[in-house]
Amino acid sequence: MQNPVSPTQHRLTRRRFLGQAASATAAALSFPSLLSAAAAGNKVRCVQIGCGGRSRAHLDYVVSRSKEHLVAIVDPDENRLASTLSWLKSRGLDPDKIQTFTDYRRMFDRIANEFDAVFIATPNHHHALPSMLAMNAGKGVYCEKPLTHDVAEARKLRAMARESKMPTQMGNQGHNEEGYHRLVEYIRAGVIGRVLETYSWTDRANGGEGPRPPTEPVPKGLHWDYWIGPAPYRDYHSDLHPHEWHGWYDFGNGSIGNMGCHVLDGVYWALGLTHPTRIEAEYIRGGSDERYPLGSTIRWDCPVPGSDYMVKVYWYEGLNPTTKDKPRGGLHAAVGEARNLPPLAKELLAKYDDEDFEKSATLYVGEKGIIYTGCYGGRMHIVPWSKMKATPAPPKTLPRPKNVMQEFLDACREGRTKTHASFEYGARLTEFTLLANLAMRAGVHRPVEWDGEAMRVKNIPELNEWVQRPYRPGWSA
Numbered sequence: 001m002q003n004p005v006s007p008t009q010h011r012l013t014r015r016r017f018l019g020q021a022a023s024a025t026a027a028a029l030s031f032p033s034l035l036s037a038a039a040a041g042n043k044v045r046c047v048q049i050g051c052g053g054r055s056r057a058h059l060d061y062v063v064s065r066s067k068e069h070l071v072a073i074v075d076p077d078e079n080r081l082a083s084t085l086s087w088l089k090s091r092g093l094d095p096d097k098i099q100t101f102t103d104y105r106r107m108f109d110r111i112a113n114e115f116d117a118v119f120i121a122t123p124n125h126h127h128a129l130p131s132m133l134a135m136n137a138g139k140g141v142y143c144e145k146p147l148t149h150d151v152a153e154a155r156k157l158r159a160m161a162r163e164s165k166m167p168t169q170m171g172n173q174g175h176n177e178e179g180y181h182r183l184v185e186y187i188r189a190g191v192i193g194r195v196l197e198t199y200s201w202t203d204r205a206n207g208g209e210g211p212r213p214p215t216e217p218v219p220k221g222l223h224w225d226y227w228i229g230p231a232p233y234r235d236y237h238s239d240l241h242p243h244e245w246h247g248w249y250d251f252g253n254g255s256i257g258n259m260g261c262h263v264l265d266g267v268y269w270a271l272g273l274t275h276p277t278r279i280e281a282e283y284i285r286g287g288s289d290e291r292y293p294l295g296s297t298i299r300w301d302c303p304v305p306g307s308d309y310m311v312k313v314y315w316y317e318g319l320n321p322t323t324k325d326k327p328r329g330g331l332h333a334a335v336g337e338a339r340n341l342p343p344l345a346k347e348l349l350a351k352y353d354d355e356d357f358e359k360s361a362t363l364y365v366g367e368k369g370i371i372y373t374g375c376y377g378g379r380m381h382i383v384p385w386s387k388m389k390a391t392p393a394p395p396k397t398l399p400r401p402k403n404v405m406q407e408f409l410d411a412c413r414e415g416r417t418k419t420h421a422s423f424e425y426g427a428r429l430t431e432f433t434l435l436a437n438l439a440m441r442a443g444v445h446r447p448v449e450w451d452g453e454a455m456r457v458k459n460i461p462e463l464n465e466w467v468q469r470p471y472r473p474g475w476s477a
Contacts, residue, residue: 043069044140044412045115049104049130050122051075051084052242054144054171058119059084061405064091068409071115072099074107077241078221102223104130112137117167117412120144123245124252125231128153129475131168131423135160140167140412142405145261146253147423147430152468154434155455158427167411169404169419170426172261176404179377180266181396183364187270189394192366192382197312198267199342202360202375203334204255205318205327206246207292213237230475243330247292253437254292255317259375260433261426263360266373267313268429270364275452276300276313276432279439283340285319287440294327295319295340298436315436316340333359344370352384438463 046062048055051073062068070093075081081102085095101107104126117140120130128148134141141161147170148154161168174180187195215235218224224236231250246252253260267273278301286294295318302311318334319325325338334340344363348370349355360375363383370383382388401407401420411419438448442460449459457463 042413043067044117044409045069045071047072047074047107047111047115047118048084049074049107049118049120050126051077051080053121055084055119055121056087058121058142058405059088060091061403062119062409063088063093066406066409070098072101072107072111074101074104076102076223076226077219078102078223079219080242103226104133108133108137112139116140117142117409121171123227124149124257125250126229128157129230129471131157132160135164135166135168138164138166140408141423142169142171142408143423143426144171145426145430146257146433147261147426148434149251149253150467150469151431151434151455154427154431157423161423161427165417167408167417167419168423168426169408169411170261170421170423170430171404172265172421172426172429173404174262174376174378175265175269175421175425176401176407177377178400179373179380180269181377181398181400182380183266183371183373183377184270185394185397186371186380186382187364187366188397191369191391191394192364192371193368194307194309195271195311195364195366196309197314197365198271198362199314199316199344199365200263200267200360200362201316201339201341201345202255202259202263203318203339204258204332204360205294205334206244206252206255206258206332207286207294207318208239208244208247209286209288209291209294211288212290213239228472230471233472244332247332249290249292249437252292253434254440255296256298256315256433256436259317259360260315260436261429262375263362264313264315264433265429266362266377267364268432269425271302271311272305273302273311273313273432274305274428276302276435276450277310278447278449279435280447281439281442281444283321284440284444285321292437293318293440295321295334296436296440297340298439300432300435314342316342348383354385355383438466441466 046068048059063070073084081100089095118134120143127143131141131143216237218236246258280299282299283297284293298315300313302313304311318340319338320340323338327333328335345357358374362373364371372383373380382391404421407419441463442448448457451458
């Protein structure tokens with residue numbers, strides 16, 4: 001275990017940041033040779049940042065399936081580091097050859113010349129900063145969704161990725177899979193006519209009620225200051241780490257932050273959306289000045305590029321207005337009749353015996369019909385199935401990429417910038433989803449008028465502090 005150091009030793013001053021930016025520019029100019037240790041046919045040298053949740057999927061693919069070289073793992077919880085090393089040993093790796101760090105800033109300082117790419121599976125408030133540090137150091141970046149914790153970070157990462165010319169990928173795997181590709185082809189071919197409304201939902205209820213819990217002792221082995229990172233400091237309480245951080249404004253983005261980039265991917269991509277003009281919360285249940293709701297319904301009003309009409313995008317999450325049930329299980333989910341489902345979904349389920357919608361999914365309502373997609377675009381079909389079978393399929397016009405992780409690794413190996421779920425796309429999708437958080441902050445039936453080009457709320461100026469939140473001293477970028 002690397003010895004921890006004080007945050008002040010890693011403060012990213014403006015001078016240091018500009019120096020890193022200059023290094024990134026130089027790296028970008030020589031990108032084809034940057035990954036010389038991972039040239040075509042050789043292994044990509046990888047670092048895993050964050051060892052909980054999605055990290056096992058990352059590591060399983062990197063070391064077990066793609067057979068790349070794992071250089072280091074990073075997590076502020078020494079217990080997670082130990083558990084991950086044990087898991088890697090069970091996969092045939094030698095733990096003594098894998099470096100461990102409790103602070104990714106120290107990792108970048110110590111071994112930046114020893115790896116080619118980072119995989120990031122941290123809480124949302126730690127997504128943007130290590131991504132920036134990696135691109136500044138001339139590394140490829142694979143980061144889980146949502147790409148960032150606030151809108152301004154999304155804009156910054158998109159610009160940095162474009163300038164640095166590093167390979168990037170956001171971990172919304174459905175974007176590389178068949179279902180959403182077929183959806184785009186069906187929508188663009190006009191199979192259901194012009195899409196007027198979409199209805200998306202998730203059973204997740206990543207929020208809470210009531211005051212902040214009392215302070216508890218920090219568990220042994222957890223470097224709490226590193227876990228807090230760029231967020232506002234607070235004392236430890238156990239419903240933050242390891243699981244419930246999604247529900248707190250300072251660290252997560254609620255249910256839509258958890259699932260929105262998966263479920264809304266098809267909506268954003270197939271309809272070619274850009275900036276909405278208005279976002280409104282039509283229903284909110286629970287929440288507080290620190291916590292996201294336990295249930296909500298959000299609507300975006302979106303101009304459709306190249307047309308003269310608006311599409312209404314709806315998002316239903318968590319618990320419905322009348323249930324007395326509570327979220328259940330490790331996923332903090334609404335179950336059965338407690339779910340906040342769109343009325344149209346209930347109507348279609350009652351009407352067609354062969355329909356069985358997923359817990360997170362979308363309906364696309366067109367002038368000539370309705371299309372359904374599951375969470376990652378799966379089971380894409382016109383509703384009902386009988387109509388799907390009777391409708392001639394449009395031609396396949398989009399290229400089909402590889403698995404989302406393999407495509408990224410190959411881009412690192414081959415010196416390519418472009419990937420299907422790159423930060424160029426992922427940052428825009430993330431920004432779109434995170435605007436729902438502003439509507440939640442505004443409150444029910446208090447529309448947020450959004451100026452996308454200027455990146456600001458026009459009618460409720462106090463919301464703009466949530467568009468770009470300052471980093472804690474010692475964690476600036």
